[in-house]
Amino acid sequence: MSTASREQGFALVTALMMMAVLMALLVAYAVRTQVELSSTDASLSGLRGFYAAEAGLNIRAEQIRQTFRGYQRPAGTSPVDPAGVAPCLSGSMGTGHFACAGYGIQDRAVHTYVREDAGNPVAIVVPRGETYQNLSAQEYGYSVFSMALSPRSRTEAILEMRFKSRLVPLFQFAAFYNKDLEILPGPPMFLEGPVHSNGDLYLNAGNTLAIDGQVTTAGDLYHGRKNATSCNGTVSVDDLGTMTAVPGCGAGGARVQIAQSDVTAWDGMIQTGLDPIIVPQPEDFDPAPGRLYWDRADIRVMLDVNLVVPTIQVRTTGNALDAATTATLAACGSATTSNSFFNNREAKTIRMLDVDVRDLLDCMHANALLGAGKGLDDATEGGLVVYLGVDGPNSAVVNGYGVRLTNGADLESTLALAPEIRGLTVVTDQAVYIQGNYNSVDKKPAAVMADSLNILSNNWTDAKSLLALNLRVPDDTTVQAAFLAGTDTTGGAEGAAGQDSGQYNGGLENYPRFHEEWSGRTFTYRGSFVSLNRPRHVNGAWSYGAPVYKAPDRDWRYDTMFNDAANLPPVTPRFVYLKQDLFVRQFEL
Numbered sequence: 001m002s003t004a005s006r007e008q009g010f011a012l013v014t015a016l017m018m019m020a021v022l023m024a025l026l027v028a029y030a031v032r033t034q035v036e037l038s039s040t041d042a043s044l045s046g047l048r049g050f051y052a053a054e055a056g057l058n059i060r061a062e063q064i065r066q067t068f069r070g071y072q073r074p075a076g077t078s079p080v081d082p083a084g085v086a087p088c089l090s091g092s093m094g095t096g097h098f099a100c101a102g103y104g105i106q107d108r109a110v111h112t113y114v115r116e117d118a119g120n121p122v123a124i125v126v127p128r129g130e131t132y133q134n135l136s137a138q139e140y141g142y143s144v145f146s147m148a149l150s151p152r153s154r155t156e157a158i159l160e161m162r163f164k165s166r167l168v169p170l171f172q173f174a175a176f177y178n179k180d181l182e183i184l185p186g187p188p189m190f191l192e193g194p195v196h197s198n199g200d201l202y203l204n205a206g207n208t209l210a211i212d213g214q215v216t217t218a219g220d221l222y223h224g225r226k227n228a229t230s231c232n233g234t235v236s237v238d239d240l241g242t243m244t245a246v247p248g249c250g251a252g253g254a255r256v257q258i259a260q261s262d263v264t265a266w267d268g269m270i271q272t273g274l275d276p277i278i279v280p281q282p283e284d285f286d287p288a289p290g291r292l293y294w295d296r297a298d299i300r301v302m303l304d305v306n307l308v309v310p311t312i313q314v315r316t317t318g319n320a321l322d323a324a325t326t327a328t329l330a331a332c333g334s335a336t337t338s339n340s341f342f343n344n345r346e347a348k349t350i351r352m353l354d355v356d357v358r359d360l361l362d363c364m365h366a367n368a369l370l371g372a373g374k375g376l377d378d379a380t381e382g383g384l385v386v387y388l389g390v391d392g393p394n395s396a397v398v399n400g401y402g403v404r405l406t407n408g409a410d411l412e413s414t415l416a417l418a419p420e421i422r423g424l425t426v427v428t429d430q431a432v433y434i435q436g437n438y439n440s441v442d443k444k445p446a447a448v449m450a451d452s453l454n455i456l457s458n459n460w461t462d463a464k465s466l467l468a469l470n471l472r473v474p475d476d477t478t479v480q481a482a483f484l485a486g487t488d489t490t491g492g493a494e495g496a497a498g499q500d501s502g503q504y505n506g507g508l509e510n511y512p513r514f515h516e517e518w519s520g521r522t523f524t525y526r527g528s529f530v531s532l533n534r535p536r537h538v539n540g541a542w543s544y545g546a547p548v549y550k551a552p553d554r555d556w557r558y559d560t561m562f563n564d565a566a567n568l569p570p571v572t573p574r575f576v577y578l579k580q581d582l583f584v585r586q587f588e589l
Contacts, residue, residue, distance in 0.1 A: 049148035049156025052108035056146035117141030158586040171482040171528040174558035182507040193558030205233030218276040224255025227504040297387035303353035305392035332363035342465040345540040350402040357408035383423025383570035409437040425570040446481035447569035452535040453485035474516040478524040486535035506542035518552035526559040
């Protein structure tokens with residue numbers, strides 16, 4: 001073989017070898033690519049399964065929270081899997097709030113269930129350093145499990161979340177607003193207890209304002225007024241035992257915004273920009289079946305002004321006339337009606353449902369108006385719940401209706417052997433007027449919830465409402481009850497949109513609406529101020545002086561008895577928040 005032939009043969013062999021190597025590399029690359037694609041697909045699939053399972057956890061946790069918001073406690077049994085396959089795939093599916101529930105999420109079949117901790121509930125004080133520190137709460141522990149299956153029924157993720165559901169009563173705040181809150185007293189004011197606003201919070205003082213409690217807001221915090229860019233006085237907030245002044249006014253006495261970085265020295269006692277707390281809506285207080293407070297009431301007394309002659313009726317849960325109980329109540333004379341009170345702020349005469357509180361308790365006891373098996377000491381809702389309202393053509397809009405409570409100084413029956421009440425909550429969707437001392441003797445857990453809240457002194461008569469302000473002279477009066485009522489909004493808008501309008505809503509210091517010349521007289525109050533919304537049925541703007549009112553000396557304190565859950569008024573509204581303790585993913589599938 002010639003040299004040329006040998007060289008050509010060598011080149012051919014080399015080329016074939018190179019082609020073989022290239023082919024091997026291509027095959028290896030293709031295999032590797034396929035492996036990587038499969039791995040990536042599996043990773044993406046697993047990630048989708050993880051997120052689907054996580055969504056299942058969140059759905060079940062929110063269901064638990066919503067159950068508590070509706071004043072119910074979750075109940076039922078968790079699933080049992082004796083075959084050892086997996087809960088919700090075999091065996092018992094459980095019952096109630098803890099049962100198996102399936103969802104279709106991102107093309108995954110997600111199976112979830114809940115287990116309740118033994119020993120629920122536990123009474124706690126929210127630990128220092130946490131949001132809402134030092135407040136008392138009931139804590140319920142739960143574990144939620146969630147498993148995601150791929151479209152081919154392969155298990156992709158098994159997750160567990162352990163959390164605490166904390167129930168915090170709104171009446172544990174000295175002041176709780178679901179809107180902008182302004183505290184702008186002229187004379188020195190000492191406010192004991194926590195303060196929270198779901199809107200912006202404005203603190204100012206003609207002299208001094210001292211808040212002995214945690215201050216929190218979901219909005220912005222200001223030293224100064226909302227209705228004008230001005231700032232006065234010294235505002236101090238408790239710094240774990242020391243009253244410390246917050247940053248002062250701006251140049252020329254201008255309102256200043258206080259950032260969270262400005263109050264780090266308060267060790268969590270001042271917090272801004274929190275998540276808003278979810279609270280009851282105004283419609284929850286309406287007189288209609290399915291509404292929380294209507295359904296929970298022990299008795300529902302309505303003044304029907306749709307008739308030619310206004311008539312007082314007792315209504316059933318379904319809002320139908322209870323003729324027999326209506327006749328019994330009429331014989332007792334505990335509820336009457338009047339049309340003699342002129343409200344100078346609203347500039348109209350008020351059609352009143354007048355209720356003598358002690359006479360009503362007497363009537364309820366003597367005639368078993370609470371139903372079979374119930375007495376004045378009933379504790380089903382923590383005590384008695386009385387719904388009082390006015391049913392008329394303008395009930396749902398701005399009107400001239402009202403509910404007045406009289407003879408309520410001692411919340412107990414005068415009849416022999418009548419048991420003491422555990423507590424009393426009066427609810428109405430209309431304006432309420434408390435006349436005279438209320439719960440000032442042998443204090444009980446008590447609350448008044450209304451569209452707006454008015455105070456009339458022990459010295460009040462309706463004839464005075466038509467006299468000049470200087471002739472409407474009150475005497476010292478005491479009320480001990482938590483208040484929940486609507487309050488006006490400065491500038492007609494929450495947040496910055498309502499700033500600098502010049503129309504002040506009266507602030508917390510004028511939460512109760514007065515109608516007398518209180519100068520030199522004292523209104524003593526022990527309770528909690530809660531405002532969830534603006535009034536829906538009155539629209540008279542806050543006005544000081546003639547012809548409306550002059551302010552009293554304010555002896556006001558948060559009622560520390562509410563720190564004990566056993567002393568809270570019946571159906572105290574509360575907010576619920578979840579605290580996650582543990583999140584676990586099972587990797588060995």
